[in-house]
């Protein structure tokens with residue numbers, strides 16, 4: 001097993017080898033499969049992690065994890081890989097990990113979008129939002145700037161061009177830091193700033209950036225809240241039109257044991273929950289309460305605030321979006337979160353940092369705080385000084401400024417492991433909150449005349465009810481517990497049914513915290529007892545299976561005597 005490093009990012013070939021090595025090294029805990037192929041034909045891998053000696057993954061409640069649906073958010077892959085590595089290496093050492101793998105399963109897709117990530121991690125990187133498939137049009141803009149590393153240092157920074165009518169000037173206390181000039185200010189040295197890149201057909205005066213030829217946003221290609229391009233950029237021609245999302249959706253739908261999930265993205269340092277398109281008032285109260293409870297736990301463990309996308313994380317006040325998390329909650333009724341890894345602003349000591357709103361409006365003091373954090377804490381890794389460069393089309397310019405990919409879009413490598421190490425305890429907590437069927441009692445009693453009474457008692461030992469969310473009940477995406485008898489040749493039922501539909505078992509999540517103020521009329525609503533009478537030979541073996549799509553399967557075998 002190669003040592004997995006968490007101070008670097010892995011390209012496709014190395015990541016593929018690591019995932020296969022994990023499955024080889026821990027065959028009792030991890031299995032690998034390909035769930036589909038990307039646009040360019042790369043495999044999209046899912047690791048199934050569970051202790052197979054206590055039952056197959058399909059008979060256990062499961063937790064979904066994905067990452068790197070957006071090309072440049074490669075820390076998301078690292079976070080998923082970090083979690084898998086912790087699961088397999090800490091099994092038997094860590095009580096929560098051991099219990100989670102004995103009683104639950106994890107499906108982990110570390111890189112939903114291998115093509116886009118490969119472009120982002122190339123020696124000469126190229127940034128696209130998601131897929132590398134041209135969209136919505138095949139042709140490229142003819143004129144303008146193509147964003148790329150033009151000085152060959154492997155980074156895409158900014159270019160500044162001195163211009164008396166430029167918007168930007170040097171900060172008086174930190175001359176490398178570009179800040180906006182004042183509204184009525186004149187007489188200083190001003191600059192235009194644009195991303196590093198090559199320019200086609202420069203007319204000597206006007207500057208514009210080409211729109212990328214690849215404008216898909218795979219996180220807008222899910223069936224829930226899907227909207228056409230005019231309302232939602234990057235949506236694709238129809239839901240699941242893109243092979244990466246088709247593979248994702250197919251896998252999740254084929255695994256109805258998934259009770260919850262988390263999608264890793266970067267950046268903002270925040271835990272995001274549904275809805276993305278509706279206010280909290282439109283969510284079932286019980287679901288909202290658990291989301292709030294899980295959010296508090298997440299904040300306690302990770303230090304990240306937990307918020308609703310609709311209320312606090314909209315790109316524009318008038319825009320609504322759909323994505324992984326909304327699909328998993330809205331359509332399937334499973335709990336789903338998005339983690340936006342990493343907040344440079346919080347690292348720099350900015351308090352009351354307002355996520356997306358910060359980009360629209362923040363003070364120059366904030367920029368200076370970020371710049372000083374870069375100097376004092378990162379040794380200049382987030383912001384590079386301006387270096388003269390003879391640009392092939394634009395002439396004498398300078399290249400430098402913020403390193404968006406290595407310090408903002410992803411944690412700097414020196415801080416990567418610290419940052420992605422914040423999440424495993426919260427993921428485990430979420431997984432261990434799932435419903436879980438347990439066999440309390442299975443027995444037989446001889447009644448005479450060749451008849452026997454069979455008794456089965458099962459219960460839900462999970463925190464959540466077997467149906468998980470009220471939304472799942474309302475949307476009819478979850479069925480109840482089925483108890484099924486397997487009778488030997490010659491045996492028959494006198495009373496009861498071969499397959500009993502038992503319905504749902506409650507959990508503990510929605511009980512009052514004030515014990516004794518209101519009576520709980522059904523104290524054992526997490527437990528059920530069923531009886532059957534069978535005619536069978538003495539010594540015959542009867543199998544009983546109780547199963548729930550989300551809460552798992554239990555088996556009992558009774559020898560009549």
Ligand SMILES: [Zn+2]
Pocket residue numbers: 070073265266
């Ligand atoms: Zn993202």
